[in-house]
Every structure is written in C-alpha cells, then in structure tokens.
Amino acid sequence: MSVSAVRIPPSREVRPALADWIQHQRWFASSSKHPVLSRVGMWSLVDHRHQVGLETHLILDESAATPVLYQVPLSFRSSTLLGGDRALIERASIDGKPVFIYDGPHDPAYTRALLGLMLDDEAERSDAFHDASAEGHHALTSSDIRVTDSHVLRGEQSNTSIIYDLVHPNGKPAQPVICKVFRALSNGPNPDVVVQSALSDAGSRLIPRAVGNVTGTWRDPREASGRASGHLAFAQEFIPEVEDAWRVALRSADAGESFAAPARALGEATAQVHAELARLFPVHGTTAAEKAAIMASMRERAAQAVAEVPSLAAESEAVEQVFRLAEETPWPDCQRIHGDYHLGQVLAVPGRGWVLLDFEGEPMRPLLERSEPDVTLRDVAGMLRSFDYVAGTYAQSPHAAAVSEWAHVARDAFLDGYIARSGLDLRAQRALLDAFELDKALYEVSYEARNRPDWVSIPANAIRYLARRDRSRVDA
Numbered sequence: 001m002s003v004s005a006v007r008i009p010p011s012r013e014v015r016p017a018l019a020d021w022i023q024h025q026r027w028f029a030s031s032s033k034h035p036v037l038s039r040v041g042m043w044s045l046v047d048h049r050h051q052v053g054l055e056t057h058l059i060l061d062e063s064a065a066t067p068v069l070y071q072v073p074l075s076f077r078s079s080t081l082l083g084g085d086r087a088l089i090e091r092a093s094i095d096g097k098p099v100f101i102y103d104g105p106h107d108p109a110y111t112r113a114l115l116g117l118m119l120d121d122e123a124e125r126s127d128a129f130h131d132a133s134a135e136g137h138h139a140l141t142s143s144d145i146r147v148t149d150s151h152v153l154r155g156e157q158s159n160t161s162i163i164y165d166l167v168h169p170n171g172k173p174a175q176p177v178i179c180k181v182f183r184a185l186s187n188g189p190n191p192d193v194v195v196q197s198a199l200s201d202a203g204s205r206l207i208p209r210a211v212g213n214v215t216g217t218w219r220d221p222r223e224a225s226g227r228a229s230g231h232l233a234f235a236q237e238f239i240p241e242v243e244d245a246w247r248v249a250l251r252s253a254d255a256g257e258s259f260a261a262p263a264r265a266l267g268e269a270t271a272q273v274h275a276e277l278a279r280l281f282p283v284h285g286t287t288a289a290e291k292a293a294i295m296a297s298m299r300e301r302a303a304q305a306v307a308e309v310p311s312l313a314a315e316s317e318a319v320e321q322v323f324r325l326a327e328e329t330p331w332p333d334c335q336r337i338h339g340d341y342h343l344g345q346v347l348a349v350p351g352r353g354w355v356l357l358d359f360e361g362e363p364m365r366p367l368l369e370r371s372e373p374d375v376t377l378r379d380v381a382g383m384l385r386s387f388d389y390v391a392g393t394y395a396q397s398p399h400a401a402a403v404s405e406w407a408h409v410a411r412d413a414f415l416d417g418y419i420a421r422s423g424l425d426l427r428a429q430r431a432l433l434d435a436f437e438l439d440k441a442l443y444e445v446s447y448e449a450r451n452r453p454d455w456v457s458i459p460a461n462a463i464r465y466l467a468r469r470d471r472s473r474v475d476a
C-alpha cells in the first residue's frame with residue numbers, strides 16, 4: 001500500500017514521540033532536559049517506487065540561549081522496514097491508517113532519493129505553509145552509478161553519514177560514496193563543502209573526490225530577514241577499510257615506534273593542501289582589523305578556559321605574555337585553511353598517503369566565521385596539539401616518558417615536512433605559532449569540559465607548559 005500521500009498535518013507542533021527521540025540523538029546539542037521544539041519547515045523527496053513518504057523536517061529547539069535548527073529526515077511506511085527496528089521512531093495512526101515513521105538515513109528509500117537528488121540535479125520544494133526548498137548539485141567528476149546498498153556510519157559523529165555501495169551501469173562495482181547529512185543548520189555556505197569541492201574539482205588527491213551536495217533555503221526565525229540558505233548534505237568518495245591518523249599514531253606510540261617519517265609526510269601533505277587552497281581561493285595580507293579580531297578571540301578563549309577550569313587563572317599573566325609577543329611579530333597572509341586540524345581528520349590511505357577530511361572548522365564557532373580567511377599557522381598549531389594529545393593519553397601509563405619523547409619527535413618531524421614543502425621557516429614565526437598553539441589548547445579546555453570532562457587535564461596541562469616554556473629554544 002502506498003503511503004506517499006500521508007503527511008504529518010501542517011502544524012508547527014512536533015509529535016511527542018519524535019520530540020522524545022530527538023533528545024536522545026548524539027547530534028542533539030542541547031543539554032536541557034526540556035527542549036522547546038517546533039517545526040519551522042519541511043520538504044519532501046520522491047521515493048522512486050512511490051511507496052514510501054519521505055519528508056525532511058526542520059525542527060527548531062529554543063531551549064538554549066542560542067536556538068538551534070536541526071535537519072530531521074523521516075520516512076513513512078505502511079508496513080515495517082525489514083531490519084529497521086532500531087531506526088523506528090513511532091508506530092502511528094494517521095487518517096486511520098497505520099504508519100511507521102523511521103529515521104530517514106536508515107531507510108533505503110530515503111538514501112536512494114537523497115543521492116538521486118544530487119546526481120540528477122533535482123530540486124524539491126515544499127508547500128507555502130512549510131516554506132522550504134532543497135536542490136541537488138552534482139560535482140564535476142561524478143559518474144553514472146546505481147545504489148545497491150546503504151548504511152549509516154557508526155561512531156561518535158556530530159552529523160549523520162550514510163555509506164553507499166554502488167555499481168556502474170554495466171554492473172561492475174563502483175567506488176563507494178559517503179554522504180554527510182548536516183544536522184545543525186546555519187545560514188551560509190558550509191566550508192566543508194565549499195573547500196573540498198574546490199580542491200576536488202581542481203583534481204587534488206589529498207582529499208576524497210567530491211560527488212555532489214544539496215543546498216536549501218528555509219524560513220529561519222533566528223535570522224533578522226526571517227530566511228536562511230545553506231548546505232544540507234555533502235557526498236564524497238568513501239575510502240573503505242582505512243584508519244585515521246589518530247589511531248595510527250596511538251598504536252605507533254604504544255608500540256614505541258618512531259613516528260618521524262609519517263609525521264614528516266603529514267607536514268608535507270598539510271603544506272601541499274595550503275598551497276592548493278592559496279591557488280583556489282583569494283589570499284591577502286592580514287589586515288590590522290583581522291589581526292585584532294584574532295587576538296580578541298584568543299583572549300576570549302583564555303577567559304572562557306579559566307571559567308571552565310578556575311585553576312588556570314594562575315597562568316593568565318603568562319598566557320597574556322605569549323599573546324603580546326605574537327602581537328609584536330609580523331603576521332603572514334590570510335587564506336582559506338582547514339580550521340580544526342587534528343589527527344582524527346586525516347586518513348592513512350595505502351598507496352595514496354595522507355588524505356584530509358572535515359574542513360567544517362571548529363564546531364564551537366559560528367558557521368559564517370568558519371568561512372573567513374585565516375592564518376595557516378592555525379592548522380599547523382592544531383596538529384602539533386594533536387601529537388601532544390597522544391602523549392596526554394598515555395600520561396598515566398608506565399611508558400609516559402617514552403611517549404612524551406615520541407610526541408616531541410613527531411612534532412619536530414611534522415614541522416620539518418611542512419617547512420620542506422612550503423619553503424616557509426615556521427621556526428622564525430615561533431612567537432606566532434606558540435600563540436596559535438596556546439589558543440588551540442584554550443579552545444580544547446572548553447571543548448573537553450563540555451564534551452569529555454575526563455579529558456580536560458590534557459589541554460589544561462598543555463596550557464601550563466605552553467604558557468611558561470623556555471622560548472630561547474627553537475625546536476617543537
């Protein structure tokens with residue numbers, strides 16, 4: 001029986017079962033026990049068999065000081081989805097008929113329609129009441145493919161990623177695709193899509209090939225104009241059975257192996273991506289206003305970190321001294337960068353080397369700010385912090401001292417690789433690099449306090465060290 005005609009009635013109300021389900025999702029950011037939810041938009045996709053209703057609801061949560069808008073794709077079936085028990089949100093009765101409502105990314109009808117929207121450049125509009133639309137765009141290099149299977153990527157994720165198994169029209173297996181469905185929506189282009197699509201269209205092998213994306217416009221009570229537009233989903237080549245650099249590094253540190261060669265290669269890859277970004281996007285001398293804004297943001301983060309971990313107040317003067325030194329040195333140019341660069345954002349791909357992911361920037365920054373040109377040293381500093389995190393992870397183990405040395409060697413090798421490929425003498429920019437590294441550790445204190453309180457000591461200890469380290473040495 002077809003349920004494609006079934007619609008949740010056009011009200012702003014969110015059904016109680018859906019409200020309850022949303023609160024338990026990993027991507028639901030609010031810590032409030034009483035979210036204030038309303039439906040502000042919706043669009044439908046067309047199931048190619050016309051048997052499943054596919055609606056994407058835009059649900060606003062106003063329980064926090066800053067309201068958050070979520071993208072919630074749902075599928076409506078007249079009978080149960082085989083193997084879909086864990087994705088069932090509600091068993092409802094609409095217009096006297098039984099309807100099974102599922103989390104869309106787990107329903108093959110939704111995943112197929114979503115990829116089709118991108119590859120066929122289709123557009124979907126909702127009615128006047130729901131006032132939203134979605135449009136698919138295929139990438140330059142996308143090819144003719146057919147979906148054979150799909151599943152949701154497991155693990156801790158702030159968005160929801162769908163992995164597709166695909167075949168070419170002749171039945172031969174095609175490279176699988178991963179499609180990230182952005183959950184928290186903001187006005188403006190998403191840097192993850194913009195930056196990686198540009199790199200991919202230019203033929204870069206240092207990021208996964210782009211396949212397509214979905215953009216949308218919607219009514220948005222958070223905007224002064226009442227409307228917003230931005231990216232809703234992004235599909236890329238999926239590189240199966242690979243590990244990220246964080247896992248590779250942890251294993252290497254645990255085994256007591258030197259990470260010098262991989263870290264050097266990572267430094268080279270990082271410099272290469274920065275060079276490609278400088279070719280594809282504008283580069284300009286950092287203005288006094290940009291410098292002032294970055295320094296102000298560093299001081300804001302320092303205050304925030306002290307608010308999270310009051311004992312860090314003892315470091316405030318030393319932190320300020322690092323910032324003052326940074327202000328006095330000449331600054332390099334501004335350009336597009338990764339923005340939240342760490343070992344978890346890099347894949348180790350046999351035969352291809354390091355491949356960078358997730359150019360979305362720091363999740364705790366507003367989206368529009370994350371698309372602004374920045375100093376490449378921010379990425380370099382992010383990765384230096386990540387090597388320190390490996391050491392921090394083993395801080396209580398019997399071989400803590402050896403892992404600390406492991407991290408020191410890895411940091412130095414990473415800088416060597418970056419310098420060799422970029423031709424920039426990073427060590428001559430030590431004062432500024434130190435400030436960016438301290439800034440990242442300050443950000444991490446707030447990030448960990450909110451997300452993984454057990455980890456706070458890693459960046460907090462780093463702040464104590466970085467604020468007071470001997471600056472007469474030029475190594476990492």
Ligand SMILES: Nc1ncnc2c1ncn2[C@@H]1O[C@H](COP(=O)(O)OP(=O)(O)O)[C@@H](O)[C@H]1O
Nearest residue numbers: 157158159178208236237238239244344357358
């Ligand atoms: N193209 C890809 N190929 C292989 N694995 C990927 C790919 N994209 C993402 N992943 C895996 O998914 C994880 C989450 O992806 P990420 O882009 O960081 O999502 P999020 O922004 O939701 O955290 C990555 O750490 C990686 O393990």
Ligand SMILES: O=P(O)(O)O[C@H]1O[C@H](CO)[C@@H](O[C@H]2O[C@H](CO)[C@@H](O)[C@H](O)[C@H]2O)[C@H](O)[C@H]1O
Nearest residue numbers: 158246340342343344362363385386389444447
């Ligand atoms: O990957 P995301 O974009 O969600 O980034 C956030 O989460 C990261 C943790 O998953 C966090 O990274 C911090 O922890 C890493 C180890 O798990 C470490 O390698 C990084 O250096 C450290 O910053 C990241 O800061 C945060 O934005």
